[in-house]
Amino acid sequence: MTKKTAPDQISARPFAYRNRTLHCDEASLSTLADQYGTPLYVYSARQISHRFQLFETAFANRPHTICYAVKANSSLAIMRLLAQQGAGFDIVSGGELERVRKAHKPVLKKVVFSGVGKQIWEIDAALKGNILLFNVESETELHLLAARAEALNIRARFALRVNPDVFAETHPYISTGLSEHKFGIDIKAARSIYRKAAKSKWLDPAGVSVHIGSQIRKVDPFAAALARVTSLIADLRKDGHDIRYVDAGGGLGIDYGDGPFNPAHQVERYAAALAQGLAKETAHLLLEPGRFIVAQAGALLTRVLVVKKNGAKTFVITDAGMNDLIRPALYHAHHEIIPIKRPAGKSTLTADIVGPVCESGDFFARDRVLPPVKPGDLVLLLDAGAYGMSLSSNYNSRPRPAEVLIDGGKSKLIRRRETIRDLLAPELLG
Numbered sequence: 261m262t263k264k265t266a267p268d269q270i271s272a273r274p275f276a277y278r279n280r281t282l283h284c285d286e287a288s289l290s291t292l293a294d295q296y297g298t299p300l301y302v303y304s305a306r307q308i309s310h311r312f313q314l315f316e317t318a319f320a321n322r323p324h325t326i327c328y329a330v331k332a333n334s335s336l337a338i339m340r341l342l343a344q345q346g347a348g349f350d351i352v353s354g355g356e357l358e359r360v361r362k363a364h365k366p367v368l369k370k371v372v373f374s375g376v377g378k379q380i381w382e383i384d385a386a387l388k389g390n391i392l393l394f395n396v397e398s399e400t401e402l403h404l405l406a407a408r409a410e411a412l413n414i415r416a417r418f419a420l421r422v423n424p425d426v427f428a429e430t431h432p433y434i435s436t437g438l439s440e441h442k443f444g445i446d447i448k449a450a451r452s453i454y455r456k457a458a459k460s461k462w463l464d465p466a467g468v469s470v471h472i473g474s475q476i477r478k479v480d481p482f483a484a485a486l487a488r489v490t491s492l493i494a495d496l497r498k499d500g501h502d503i504r505y506v507d508a509g510g511g512l513g514i515d516y517g518d519g520p521f522n523p524a525h526q527v528e529r530y531a532a533a534l535a536q537g538l539a540k541e542t543a544h545l546l547l548e549p550g551r552f553i554v555a556q557a558g559a560l561l562t563r564v565l566v567v568k569k570n571g572a573k574t575f576v577i578t579d580a581g582m583n584d585l586i587r588p589a590l591y592h593a594h595h596e597i598i599p600i601k602r603p604a605g606k607s608t609l610t611a612d613i614v615g616p617v618c619e620s621g622d623f624f625a626r627d628r629v630l631p632p633v634k635p636g637d638l639v640l641l642l643d644a645g646a647y648g649m650s651l652s653s654n655y656n657s658r659p660r661p662a663e664v665l666i667d668g669g670k671s672k673l674i675r676r677r678e679t680i681r682d683l684l685a686p687e688l689l690g
């Protein structure tokens with residue numbers, strides 16, 4: 261088991277040079293590449309636990325449950341690590357529910373279920389698992405939930421996920437809290453929907469939830485969204501509903517650049533903003549952080565296959581591609597890229613770092629200045645622990661990477677590398 265570390269004792273990233281070789285905590289990345297091959301996702305259990313504890317500490321003064329957002333990194337081993345620390349989970353599918361069951365079954369009672377298109381089999385499985393809360397995103401879903409609850413003779417605790425119409429100042433693809441987005445229910449319509457729902461004995465209006473987007477660095481939008489939710493809760497109480505939970509969603513951002521970043525400070529500012537929005541509201545607070553917990557704890561280790569020039573441009577082609585880490589292609593996201601062997605001199609190369617996939621969008625960085633590299637060298641893409649492996653695919657029939665967790669100086673394989681046989685297994689020649 262990972263020991264709890266005091267918030268100020270560890271740096272924002274677990275990757276650092278020791279004797280000129282990059283390590284993840286005590287493990288040499290060059291040794292890991294030899295042992296497990298590349299591309300390889302590497303995570304620090306210590307950093308994940310540390311981030312979780314930062315959240316616990318920042319919210320220690322009020323009743324709360326941290327429901328880690330499974331979509332950020334759905335590894336069973338990482339989920340188990342977090343469950344052992346007391347985490348609940350935010351899920352968005354029947355598949356993620358099954359992951360919770362497999363990682364640590366008793367934690368089903370700390371699960372909240374979000375998502376705009378829940379299907380009957382998913383609702384049934386969650387009702388039977390007696391999860392904590394359904395975050396309902398439409399009236400259609402509310403009717404379906406009531407019908408399934410009646411069919412199974414299980415009363416459903418629910419929160420409406422309200423859309424507060426607050427701008428989250430993040431990439432448009434990952435902003436969710438404006439009325440133009442598909443997520444949630446217009447906050448102005450919520451009160452009357454709770455009134456209607458309360459007429460069904462199969463529905464328990466137990467909470468209100470909100471989630472305004474992801475990778476949000478400024479904390480004011482969280483305060484604004486929560487203030488609107490708090491005022492709704494006051495109205496719902498006047499209407500006689502027994503609201504016990506307020507779900508503030510996830511979305512706290514990290515620093516993907518090379519500047520200084522103080523995670524403890526960031527989560528404290530976030531907690532203060534939520535406290536401001538909640539004012540005197542004392543309902544049990546649910547939090548759904550994903551990225552903040554796992555992004556910087558993980559990185560993608562890859563080997564350079566080719567260095568080539570096309571006209572004026574230099575390309576560094578690695579054995580990882582956009583199918584392994586799609587964030588740069590999808591959002592033009594920035595990931596720092598560093599060599600595993602610390603460079604001796606000061607000379608540099610300006611190049612596009614790209615994968616082998618047959619798409620021009622298959623890049624990790626464009627016109628990036630980095631120390632000279634040659635085929636066979638290892639490089640590391642930082643901050644890839646969230647929305648890396650969980651967004652990976654088999655495009656170009658490429659088996660997905662293996663994953664290792666570094667814990668107490670030891671490396672544990674937590675997902676073996678896929679094989680071509682794995683890829684072809686579900687297919688039928690017809």
Ligand SMILES: Cc1ncc(COP(=O)(O)O)c(C=O)c1O
Pocket residue numbers: 329332350374375471473474475509510511512548549550551552646
């Ligand atoms: C409902 C919900 N909760 C939590 C999260 C986790 O967000 P993040 O990883 O930004 O903390 C997301 C993703 O944006 C989400 O859609």
Ligand SMILES: N[C@@H](CCCC[NH3+])C(=O)O
Pocket residue numbers: 331434474475587646647651
């Ligand atoms: N996939 C996004 C985050 C999406 C959050 C999910 N609601 C990212 O990589 O940054």
